[in-house]
Amino acid sequence: MKIWLTRKNGHDLWLETWKEPLLATIGGSEESHIRLLNKYFLPTLSKECPHAFNDLLQSMANDILKKKQTSGLQAFMLCLNIARREKLLPDDGIFTLSAFLIVAILAFTDLGLPSSFFHSLLTTTSFTIRVSAFDFLTFHTHQKMPLSKPCFHLIQSVLPSLFAEQDGEFRIEILRSIRSLILRIRASTHSTSKELEKRTSKLGNIEAELTLILTEAGDFVKWLVGFCGECICPGRSYYTCSMALKTLHFLCEEGFFTDLEVEVKSGVLSGVHVELFSSSMLRLLLDRLADGYDEVAKLACCLIERIKDPTRIPWKTLYDTGRELCLSRRADKAEGGARALCLCQHFGKVNGYTNVWEDVWDSLVEDVKTGNLQLVAGENPLHGRLVALRYELLKSY
Amino acid sequence: MLICGSADRLIPLFPQILASASRADKNQEFQLAALDALSIWLLRATRTSNPSTTVAPGISPYEWDNLISLSWIRWASAPNSNAIQKIIKELFSKTLVLQRVLYSDWKEREIALLERVLLLAGMDLKIQCHLIEVLVRRAPEGAKRVLVLRNTWVVDMLGEMKDSSNGPAVGKCLVGVLMTRRKELLDEDPQVTPY
8 A cells, every 4th residue: 555645845844833823823912913913024024935925815815715714804904915015916917907807806806705705894893904905905006007986986985984983093094095095096097197198008998998097086086075075064073074184185285186276296296186175165174273173273274275266265254253263262262263363364465354463462462451350361361362473473373 | 442453462351351341330431332342352353363273262161151141131231222232233243253263163052052042031032032033044953943942932922022112123033033944944845935
């Protein structure tokens, strides 16, 4: 009788030394620990030995499929994102977007996982998995690769829940992903519009397809601006509001808005443009000037400051409200009033309010001179007016 | 301090330089200068002619042991300064180079040192990681020895990464040891897929 002995090769032996301990550690660890492994161990390993990293991914996918266990999902998603960044996934070599493919799903199906599996990750309860899946959905090693319509739909479906997250560290992660998404839209639409102009396509698309790419990206950006508007409606939480305003800032910095004065640093200009200041958006941003959170008020103010057509702002109402709020006993309202007055002064040539500071100073001196402590403490508090003077002197509000 | 290259001038300086480098009670400038002086001494000693016959007899086993353990002892006692930590790491590498030219049994010494570093309790994890990383690459079958001597080493190190301050050092060391192990296996079994 012949006995066949299966001899493990060196590669298998090597994998055995670390793969199981790694999977076991990740399986039983807290998210903070996994994040550290993701930061200091896995990327170095993937760089040093991409082959082993692919083996690890395949093994994780097999575990998910065979054992139906989801405990390794966090690690799997983190590893997938590392693999994507290191250009280890099969779709990273593809430079044509065939049939509006979602590259994330392609990567999943390539590992033997069902295509529907990816959707479930975007709505799972674990935040790490959701953020990783979102990052995976939006990131591509080729920035010029346009996003497909189903991809935009998926992003639209998950943004409301991602914007509502309260964990600071994770919100930073989401913002990072959103920024890279915006950069990708900018780069892909720039490239598409250039190709459309030249009527030559490196992507192999015909004119109609190039136009469709621009239309879809434009529709998405319009939706995103509208969504951010909804997020800054009165009553929305600080988290949602702050995320929306930061997203608008990203769009602003990358030159997506036609009605804002922005010095775009990059030479890559977006192929799609939208207007920010609809009448409702303007009202929402003006309301946020007196937000209880200084960060939110500052972000709103920075956007209004850049308006190209300041005549659209109701200056008389803003000035009167600013004066009124300046005398508020609530610090946030008083500071909001100060900010409104600063804006009036900033656009003095347009609205005629050129002596705001003299007025504020005079009223301040007048109230102090009365020597009536009751009046100054109760009815005409000094805080808002002093803050207004500080904003003007430091030129920062 | 002038450190000349000939062995008969270098040897008498060694006890004093080593003692100065071991002083943790002096100010930071002194400590940095003393460690720097030792580093220069090691370089000069390595470059002397026939160091195994001229330098080696002048260093007692006690002094050599002090020199070897200086890295982790001074890491723990020196001020938490990047410059000092950098020079301590440098000292260790230079000591290993000197060991190779001084002693014919340097292989056994490197193996013994690796085992000592690996099993020594109470050593600061950052310097321990660095020492293991250096020794594993030098000692014959260094990575294999680590994994055999402490068979839970990979798990332990992955666990140590919970502490974010150790994360970079532990991660680098872990990957370093694993990649060395891969190379060792590749040498044993040419069928191993190249990276």
